[in-house]
Amino acid sequence: MLGRIYETQDCSAARALEIVGERWSLLIIRDALFLGLTRFGDFQRRLGLARNVLAARLDRFVEEGLMTRRPDAAGSAYHEYVLTPKGRELQPVVIALTHWGDRWAAPSDPPVTFRHRGECAGEVHLETVCEHCGNHPAPDEVEADPRALRTSTT
């Protein structure tokens, strides 16, 4: 676990990374979000990661409230790991990473398209939106409130 490795950082991004910044964490969340996986064996087969690592990640997600563990709805002896709202709301993080990877890290693969579920089926994008002017500012047109990014001194 990253645990308190970012303890000098009082930024929310650091807190988020302490929970989901470990290897494989966001790929497990991705498969739960977009493939609807819930079973240990399904995650393990699809991701091909070590069982002890997967078990540690799922336990951590349950502990942190990103997933709940419940008896398999189909009545088997297995458990299901189901995303909570806290877990589901990591979706923009996964979409942002995927968009970036499509553009910069996997130029030869077909881009992943996100679609509005159901009848609409429109393409879904992630956009920065300015509440005041309604525009979509470019990366260098956005700044963070500096008070929120101050360093906590130790």
Added chain:
Amino acid sequence: MLGRIYETQDCSAARALEIVGERWSLLIIRDALFLGLTRFGDFQRRLGLARNVLAARLDRFVEEGLMTRRPDAAGSAYHEYVLTPKGRELQPVVIALTHWGDRWAAPSDPPVTFRHRGECAGEVHLETVCEHCGNHPAPDEVEADPRALRTSTT
């Protein structure tokens, strides 16, 4: 380096995490993006991470084209590490993580506000937008479709 640890995964999110999924990587990018840091010593003081780790991350960013290394504009003997467009476009990833952390992982800290630079100064949010219906779908209303690009859309 994560290197090929996600080699079984053909998702762009996995490729992205191979480049920016190491400890501290996204926090270094965050400080370059939103605090405008460029010098080794400034990153090191603000983040408080080990110098060898920071050096490895910055070298990797230069190697991957996320930053360029150039002589200090002020004429000192130091170098500056400056984000390229590839690096700057990680901004939505950092904003998404920060929004999530504000909501779910740091409820007692003041939320980080992102603002449109300059006169506008409006608050900037990250939103999922459906191109077809114009709505902002909730996390469970979005699905991934890796084959979508091969079919014609209107």
